[in-house]
Each structure stands twice: as C-alpha cells, then as structure tokens.
Amino acid sequence: MAPTPDDTFDVVVLGAGSGGYAAALRAAQLGLTVALVEEGKVGGTCLHSGCIPTKALLHAAELADGAREGARFGVRSTFEGIDMAAVAAYKDGVVAGLFKGLEGLVSSRGITVVRGHGRLVGPDTVEVRAAHGAEAPARLVGRHVVVATGSFPRTLPGLEIGGRVVTSEQALRLDTVPRSVIVLGGGVIGVEFASVWRSFGAEVHVVEALDHLVPAEDDALSKALERAFRKRGIRFTLGDRFEKVAEDDSGVHVRLASGATLDADLLLVAVGRGPRTAGIGLEEQGVTLDRGFVVVDERLHTGVGNVWAVGDVVPGLQLAHRGFAQGIAVAERIAGLTPAPLDEATVPRVTYSDPEVASVGLTERAAVEQHGADGVETLEYNLAGNGRSKILGTQGFVKLVRRKDGPVLGVHMIGARVGELVGEAQLVVSWDAYPEDVAALVHAHPTQNEALGEAHLALAGKPLHAHN
Missing domain, CATH: 3.30.390.30 (FAD/NAD-linked reductase, C-terminal dimerisation domain)
Known part of the structure; x- marks a missing residue:
C-alpha cells in the first residue's frame, strides 16, 4: 500500500535492518500501525551485505579446508580450486531465500513498507523521497519515530575506496580470488575475510594498529587466534598504522607508519563501521549526536519528542542481534510495556574465523x-x-x-x-x-x-x- 500525504501511524521506523524490522514486527504484533521506511532492501546490511553473505563465504571456506584435509580423517578428497561464480550463486541463494521470507513476514503483519530515502522534517514527521526522485515526497506522521538507519564501512583520512582498494561490501562481490590481500584492520570483519581468503588460497597479511588481533576480546583469545593464524600462514603486523597507499597495474603498495611497505593485489579496508545518520534531519530536530552516533538514555529515547533510536546508530556494540533486541524493546515501550534495559555486557559476540x-x-x-x-x-x-x-x-x-x-x-x-x-x-x-x-x-x-x-x-x- 502506498502512503498518502495525510497518513498517520502509531510508529514510523526509519531503516529496515535488524533493529528496524524487529521494531516494526513487534509493534505490529502489539496492535500498532506501522510504516517501515527503507531506501534499499528490507533486511539491511546484515542480510544483504554483512552477517549472512559473509558467513556463507566462511562456510564455503570451511568446506575448502575440509577437502584439503580429508586424508587426515581417512577420506580421499582433494582441493581443486574455488569457482567464485558458484560460490556467489550459493551465497546469493541463501540471502534471497531469507529475504523472501522476511518480506512475506513483514507483509503478513500489515506493515506499510515505504521505499525511498527518509528524513525527519519534524519531531513526528518523516519525508520520504523515492530513489528516482520523480514523484513528490511522501510525508508520514508517526506518533512515535524509531531511527534505525544502521551503519556504513569506515575508511581513513586520505584512503579512498575504489579500484584495488575495497570495503567488505565490495569484497563480497568479487568474482575472482585475489592472489594476495592486505587486510587493514584486525577486528571481526578483517579476520573473517582474512580467514576466508586464506582458505580460498590467497596470501593474506593483516595490519592492526592495536597490539592484538580482535583487540576487543580477552587477551588470551587474541593470543590464541594469533597462534592459529600463524599456523595457517596468515601473516599480520600489530601496533603499526596505515600511512599511505599507491595503486598501479601490478597491485597496491601500502606504507605503514613504521616505514614498512607491503604489496598485494588487493587492499581490504576493515577499520570499523560508522553510524549512518548524516542527512536524515536529526540535528535539525534537536537530536544530540556524538561523533555521528545518536545519544539516547537507557530506554533508547533521544530526549526529543517521541523519537527513539536502535542498532548501529546507538553507541555500543555494532551487532545485528543487539539491534534486533533493542528494536523489540522500543516497540514494547511504545506499546506501554516496561521491558528491562539491555545490559550490553550480556550481549554475546562471535567471530566466525577459523x-x-x-x-x-x-x-x-x-x-x-x-x-x-x-x-x-x-x-x-x-x-x-x-x-x-x-x-x-x-x-x-x-x-x-x-x-x-x-x-x-x-x-x-x-x-x-x-x-x-x-x-x-x-x-x-x-x-x-x-x-x-x-x-x-x-x-x-x-x-x-x-x-x-x-x-x-x-x-x-x-x-x-x-x-x-
């Protein structure tokens, strides 16, 4: 159903990623009318360019290693190579199946999905411009507005994305296995891609500015992962920072602050994700931002009208399941329930490397x-x-x-x-x-x-x- 200019909803959700669609589904389940605004596809980064496709690649990598190691278990198997077109078809099939199910679920709950770029033009009003921009923007009035616009791959000053310099989103669309890769960033995303590419046969070198891989984890886990990566032939440089990169026909050439230089076919920039809050009217409505993140109280309220925020735009762990839980909690608060605030220390963390x-x-x-x-x-x-x-x-x-x-x-x-x-x-x-x-x-x-x-x-x- 297409909204009319006078449409008013109990809840307007800005962004249909894990936090946004969870808020929409729970609100609809509680009898509220809901509009879900999304510029891309329902499911957001996690489903289409993050958690799900990445883990599909990691499963393919596990099978590749299993083929190599069959003799260890008495199985006569050999590894002959990676067919990236077939891997992509498998990955895309997993995503498509989940996407179809999610769209059906959203539709069955009577949620109005509005396609386009949403922007707050009042504390209770969202203006939505269609991607092609031909039609007049729709204006949705929400008794409550939930900001769930997610995040984007960060880069570093002076490090432009393009050509042989890619983020995780471009890495998921590669149609060949690079012979060699430099991974800038030894956090979750960096070590997962390093693990995949090593299993696919690439030479991999991870650069992390802090003293350990997966530096947010317990030191014992970081050291154990480093030992395992050494055993797998994954090289890494710790405690050194990116300084500059040059690109030519032969590959990328990265210089570090220490003066060391690294050469490879490809540079993956995996230095974290930034909140997607620019250009959506938050500051104009008085919502406080800190380094781009939305400042909220323990109930996830912004302090402005009935505007709430969930997921990656809120400071803390940028994890799909955290955003999902926050979306449910906010929907329940809007409906008059009193769920307990989320204790971030109890949110589980998983890195799907080998x-x-x-x-x-x-x-x-x-x-x-x-x-x-x-x-x-x-x-x-x-x-x-x-x-x-x-x-x-x-x-x-x-x-x-x-x-x-x-x-x-x-x-x-x-x-x-x-x-x-x-x-x-x-x-x-x-x-x-x-x-x-x-x-x-x-x-x-x-x-x-x-x-x-x-x-x-x-x-x-x-x-x-x-x-x-």
Missing part, C-alpha cells in the same frame, strides 16, 4: 578493573580434554572469569564451532550463575558443550579432567 572466537561478559582485564586483581579468579579448560573437539580435530579452550567467591562474569572461547556454545554462556553470565550452579547441570556427551560443564566443574573446585 578458529571461531565467541565470548560474553567481562574480559579478565575489565573484571580486574572493576573488582581488583585479588577479587577476580580465572580458569582455562583446554578443548584437548573434550571428546567431540578431539573428533573434529580442533584446538582451543574455554576461559572463565569470575568474581572471587562470586558469580561468573565472563565466558571466552576459541575453537571450531564455539559460536554455537555461546547461548549457554550467555545464560550463565546473564543470570549471575556461580560455577557450582553450572557444574550441577548435566551436559550431553559427546558434545563440545561438555567443555562448558567441565570448565565450571573445575572452577567449582572439582576438576575431572586436566586443564591449563
């Missing part, structure tokens, strides 16, 4: 800052003692951080498929569980999930297998 990194809660460093060195206890349980991990041939560990004589504050894991274990870890941290509470639970055998149980047994003072 090996995977998964965590929730405080790192050891953060726990010590809060409770002092004498007030924190840690334990690492090596996956070498876990039967399922042994079968999979993976290495890694589960690290627990607890307040001394108190609850578990953080769970940090590295190894194949540990992202699938973070659900229980989230419950442990969210519910302030003591090691003894988790140790009493029965974990199925043989599963990697047992490693969580064994780690808590050990931290509770009754280790049954060796741990480091």
